[in-house]
Amino acid sequence: MLDRISGLRTVxxxxxxxxxxxxxxxLSKSFTNGPCVLSGVDIAIRPGESVxxxxxxxxxxxxxxxxxxxxxxxxxxxxxxxxxxVRALTSRxxxxxxxxxxxxxxxxxxxxxxxxxxxxxxxxxxxxxSPGSWYQALAPSRVRDEAMTCLERVSLDGKACARADxxxxxxxxxxxxxxxxxxxxxxxxxxEPDASLDPRAGEEIMRLxxxxxxxxxxxxxxxxxxxxxxxxxxxxxxxxxAGQVALDVRSNNANPTExxxxxxxxxx
Amino acid sequence: MTSARFAAATRYPRFEQPSALAFILWxSALAFIxxxxxxxxxxxxxxxxxIPAMGGILERMFPPDLDRLDxxxxxxxxxxxxxxxxxxxxxxxxxxxxxxAADGISPNSIVRVAARGLIAxxxxxxxxxxxxxxxxxxxxxxxxxxxxIMVDTIGYAGRFFAEAMEETDKGPRxxxxxxxxxxxxxxxxAVVPNAMPNFIATSLFCVEKATRAxxxxxxxxxxxxxxxxxxxxxxxxxxxxxxxxxxxxxLVIIVEQVGSTLRRQII
Ligand SMILES: Nc1ncnc2c1ncn2[C@@H]1O[C@H](COP(=O)(O)OP(=O)(O)OP(=O)(O)O)[C@@H](O)[C@H]1O
Ligand SMILES: [Mg+2]
Numbered sequence: 001m002l003d004r005i006s007g008l009r010t011v012x013x014x015x016x017x018x019x020x021x022x023x024x025x026x027l028s029k030s031f032t033n034g035p036c037v038l039s040g041v042d043i044a045i046r047p048g049e050s051v052x053x054x055x056x057x058x059x060x061x062x063x064x065x066x067x068x069x070x071x072x073x074x075x076x077x078x079x080x081x082x083x084x085x086v087r088a089l090t091s092r093x094x095x096x097x098x099x100x101x102x103x104x105x106x107x108x109x110x111x112x113x114x115x116x117x118x119x120x121x122x123x124x125x126x127x128x129x130s131p132g133s134w135y136q137a138l139a140p141s142r143v144r145d146e147a148m149t150c151l152e153r154v155s156l157d158g159k160a161c162a163r164a165d166x167x168x169x170x171x172x173x174x175x176x177x178x179x180x181x182x183x184x185x186x187x188x189x190x191x192e193p194d195a196s197l198d199p200r201a202g203e204e205i206m207r208l209x210x211x212x213x214x215x216x217x218x219x220x221x222x223x224x225x226x227x228x229x230x231x232x233x234x235x236x237x238x239x240x241x242a243g244q245v246a247l248d249v250r251s252n253n254a255n256p257t258e259x260x261x262x263x264x265x266x267x268x
Numbered sequence: 269m270t271s272a273r274f275a276a277a278t279r280y281p282r283f284e285q286p287s288a289l290a291f292i293l294w295x296s297a298l299a300f301i302x303x304x305x306x307x308x309x310x311x312x313x314x315x316x317x318x319i320p321a322m323g324g325i326l327e328r329m330f331p332p333d334l335d336r337l338d339x340x341x342x343x344x345x346x347x348x349x350x351x352x353x354x355x356x357x358x359x360x361x362x363x364x365x366x367x368x369a370a371d372g373i374s375p376n377s378i379v380r381v382a383a384r385g386l387i388a389x390x391x392x393x394x395x396x397x398x399x400x401x402x403x404x405x406x407x408x409x410x411x412x413x414x415x416x417i418m419v420d421t422i423g424y425a426g427r428f429f430a431e432a433m434e435e436t437d438k439g440p441r442x443x444x445x446x447x448x449x450x451x452x453x454x455x456x457x458a459v460v461p462n463a464m465p466n467f468i469a470t471s472l473f474c475v476e477k478a479t480r481a482x483x484x485x486x487x488x489x490x491x492x493x494x495x496x497x498x499x500x501x502x503x504x505x506x507x508x509x510x511x512x513x514x515x516x517x518x519l520v521i522i523v524e525q526v527g528s529t530l531r532r533q534i535i
Contacts, residue, residue, distance in 0.1 A: 069446055071445060071446060094448075095448040095450070096448060097448070098447065098448035099448030100448075103446040103447075105443060107439050109439035110440065110443075111440045111458050111462065112437075113461045113462055113464065114461050122443075122444060122449070125444065125447050125449035126447055129450045129452075133453065134453065134456045183447060183448075
């Protein structure tokens with residue numbers, strides 16, 4: 001059912017297989033009274049492709065992915081997603097676009113005083129703007145069922161009623177992934193989803209993200225400071241340096257020594 | 269004293285040299301305080317005469333006269349109902365107003381400034397002045413008291429609700445924005461749950477504050493026990509006045525105790 005709906009949406013917007021899910025041209029961003037963070041970034045992501053974005057601390061990776069959904073307004077450049085001109089969207093259609101993109105943050109950003117189930121149900125907010133998507137107690141049963149299915153997918157159906165502040169870091173991040181699945185996304189962006197977790201939990205989260213994106217045939221753009229994750233869970237690696245794309249290679253023939261230059265913590 | 273030590277002492281003076289303007293301001297402030305004390309007419313001989321008089325009043329208050337206790341309690345109940353009613357109405361109205369007044373949550377800055385201005389007006393005009401205003405508008409009686417307390421509550425709770433919402437974690441708000449949630453959805457599902465402990469604590473404070481305020485509103489005819497107290501003093505019936513003061517004291521203490529117990533349980 002999920003696939004059928006996302007399929008219908010694709011037909012609506014008129015995008016075709018050949019067209020990239022996301023294509024960015026000459027994107028630039030500088031903060032007021034700050035230096036220029038991005039100065040002309042070009043990137044294209046094909047449907048179903050998984051891309052790792054790497055770069056040293058402060059090179060603007062987070063800024064870049066936030067600009068894609070206009071959580072931060074870019075200064076200049078073109079962003080096309082699902083064939084839509086993102087920078088030209090009205091606030092209403094921007095909300096609709098955001099609902100089609102799942103976003104996982106470094107900090108899980110759950111509402112701590114609500115249950116895991118309520119947090120997952122929040123994923124449905126764009127398609128039902130009624131109080132039914134605010135708290136699980138008010139949600140219609142089909143919404144609760146769908147949320148439970150998402151929690152099962154991340155193996156946390158046993159914790160549905162637990163408050164978010166009682167969960168471990170790894171569990172919280174899995175709830176965030178379930179919330180993302182509840183959106184029925186067509187594309188997934190993740191900003192260092194593995195960074196605040198221990199190595200094992202971090203790997204589990206990356207595998208879960210990669211698998212869920214694969215199952216649904218979704219494109220995935222993720223940021224990671226873990227070289228191994230970047231290589232293993234991507235088809236392509238894009239390196240950012242000095243506000244521009246400085247590397248764009250297929251993951252299977254990436255040269256680890258070359259990649260290491262993009263990781264601040266691994267000095268040569 | 270050697271010249272070197274002298275030089276050190278002047279380089280690091282013990283007191284900052286005040287500017288001429290600061291000096292004038294300090295002197296004027298001092299003069300104003302002295303002048304205020306002299307115009308208000310509080311003098312030692314007035315105090316000396318006042319203290320025995322106070323003793324006399326206290327003496328005539330005991331034993332408190334319990335004859336009219338049933339009437340007094342009935343009127344105390346009305347006072348408390350006035351406080352609760354006005355407070356609940358005020359809290360309900362402060363919530364939307366606080367959303368409009370909160371930085372980063374309000375739809376736009378003109379609305380925010382207007383909402384803040386209204387809340388500030390409600391807060392800065394004293395409750396007794398509001399009571400006088402509503403007595404003229406809706407007539408003598410508890411209705412005027414309820415309105416006065418409502419407005420006073422909005423002035424207090426509106427400000428603290430807005431601050432509680434501004435202080436909530438920005439992460440969940442950004443997550444909801446990234447999901448494509450509406451403004452109302454984001455507020456209700458990410459801001460309100462996180463601000464809830466603060467909301468409850470503020471609401472309990474409001475009930476306490478309203479209870480204290482409701483006692484004096486009767487003095488200007490806005491209903492409740494205040495009028496009984498005024499009548500008792502006007503008739504020099506200090507024994508009845510003592511009963512009224514004691515029941516007020518007990519009500520306020522009970523409300524404060526219940527309030528702080530609840531607050532401790534929630535936080
Ligand atoms: N809201 C902001 N206002 C001003 N400057 C900002 C803002 N957000 C980020 N910056 C600056 O932009 C630069 C890029 O930040 P960004 O968070 O995008 O880097 P990053 O590549 O994600 O780094 P990290 O690997 O540490 O997450 C930094 O120098 C940062 O100081
Ligand atoms: Mg970052």
